Amino acid sequence: MTIDQDQATDSEKKISWTLTRDENFNFRAAHWSDLHGLLHDALPPDIFFWGHLFLSFSISHDKTSVKVKAKVIQTDENIEIVGDLLVAADGCLSSIRQSFLPDLKLRYSGYCAWRGILDFSGNENSETILGIRKAYPELGNCLYFDLGFKTHTVLYELLNKRINWIWYVNQPEPEMKGNSVTMKVRGDMIQKMHQEAEKVWVPEFAQVMKETKEPFINVIYDSDPLEKIFWDNVVLIGDAAHPTTPHGVRSTNMSILDAEVLGKCLKKWGADNLHSALEEYQSTRLPVTSKQVLHSRRVGRIKQGLVLP
Numbered sequence: 001m002t003i004d005q006d007q008a009t010d011s012e013k014k015i016s017w018t019l020t021r022d023e024n025f026n027f028r029a030a031h032w033s034d035l036h037g038l039l040h041d042a043l044p045p046d047i048f049f050w051g052h053l054f055l056s057f058s059i060s061h062d063k064t065s066v067k068v069k070a071k072v073i074q075t076d077e078n079i080e081i082v083g084d085l086l087v088a089a090d091g092c093l094s095s096i097r098q099s100f101l102p103d104l105k106l107r108y109s110g111y112c113a114w115r116g117i118l119d120f121s122g123n124e125n126s127e128t129i130l131g132i133r134k135a136y137p138e139l140g141n142c143l144y145f146d147l148g149f150k151t152h153t154v155l156y157e158l159l160n161k162r163i164n165w166i167w168y169v170n171q172p173e174p175e176m177k178g179n180s181v182t183m184k185v186r187g188d189m190i191q192k193m194h195q196e197a198e199k200v201w202v203p204e205f206a207q208v209m210k211e212t213k214e215p216f217i218n219v220i221y222d223s224d225p226l227e228k229i230f231w232d233n234v235v236l237i238g239d240a241a242h243p244t245t246p247h248g249v250r251s252t253n254m255s256i257l258d259a260e261v262l263g264k265c266l267k268k269w270g271a272d273n274l275h276s277a278l279e280e281y282q283s284t285r286l287p288v289t290s291k292q293v294l295h296s297r298r299v300g301r302i303k304q305g306l307v308l309p
């Protein structure tokens with residue numbers, strides 16, 4: 001996508017107008033399965049342990065190795081794997097991070113995100129698709145942000161006839177069951193969301209939301225930047241190292257860059273100098289990701305009309 005456009009919507013008159021526009025955006029959007037496919041095909045097949053649930057780890061007394069216990073979900077059998085280094089890429093609720101920082105609490109942002117992907121393959125000329133293309137003429141080449149009163153949305157087209165949308169809604173922190181920031185939603189919640197969408201957004205966008213199968217909710221958290229992201233031979237990367245709100249639209253890039261820098265540091269220092277490699281990784285990435293997390297937090301609060309500290 002070459003364009004990034006912020007627009008404002010008047011909910012009563014159902015009209016939108018452009019606030020800012022960047023025509024040199026140079027942004028790539030991908031569906032997870034496409035990104036995972038690329039990674040999978042680029043890596044040796046024997047490094048994947050499908051259907052394994054990480055349980056725990058222990059660092060050897062001399063701190064030269066780390067042992068991981070994992071459960072094979074299909075057989076219920078537990079296995080152990082010993083390595084030089086444990087790279088914790090277990091996401092924003094990282095249990096590995098929690099073992100070093102048991103008191104760290106994530107910060108609830110004050111809002112949740114309704115999300116959905118409308119697959120319109122075979123329906124390219126439906127009224128809904130023609131309508132959304134008329135209301136958002138640069139769909140396919142533009143990342144649209146719509147600001148309403150204390151709320152905002154993100155809208156863009158993915159490859160293979162899919163439209164991705166996100167709608168941020170201010171609300172008290174929901175009670176979460178299980179270890180996930182994704183919330184299962186009931187039919188009545190979806191219906192209420194559709195009704196609200198009709199009140200707030202232009203009818204073409206509300207219609208896309210209505211036609212999307214299985215929309216879901218992400219509860220949005222971040223964390224104040226950590227002071228360190230490695231302990232002996234355990235290192236955090238991605239959301240585990242820096243839980244963030246998504247308003248920089250680049251949290252996956254942050255994770256991928258972590259992986260690249262970590263790989264380069266390990267290559268430079270070698271397995272015999274693990275500490276130096278992790279030290280360099282931390283000093284390269286932590287100052288950058290810390291700023292990005294706080295910037296994203298500020299952008300989110302402004303777009304949701306929340307008080308700034």
Ligand SMILES: Cc1cc2nc3c(=O)[nH]c(=O)nc-3n(C[C@H](O)[C@H](O)[C@H](O)COP(=O)(O)OP(=O)(O)OC[C@H]3O[C@@H](n4cnc5c(N)ncnc54)[C@H](O)[C@@H]3O)c2cc1C
Binds near residue numbers: 054113220251
């Ligand atoms: C509403 C919203 C919109 C977003 N929009 C964008 C965007 O436009 N662009 C962007 O770049 N990013 C976006 N992101 C952020 C992006 O999704 C994350 O930053 C990214 O997924 C982080 O990657 P990760 O690999 O660190 O963690 P994750 O993707 O969370 O991966 C962690 C993995 O670890 C696994 N895991 C955890 N515990 C265990 C265990 N015990 N055993 C085995 N496996 C385990 C999990 O199942 C998961 O697969 C958005 C996020 C949200 C919530």
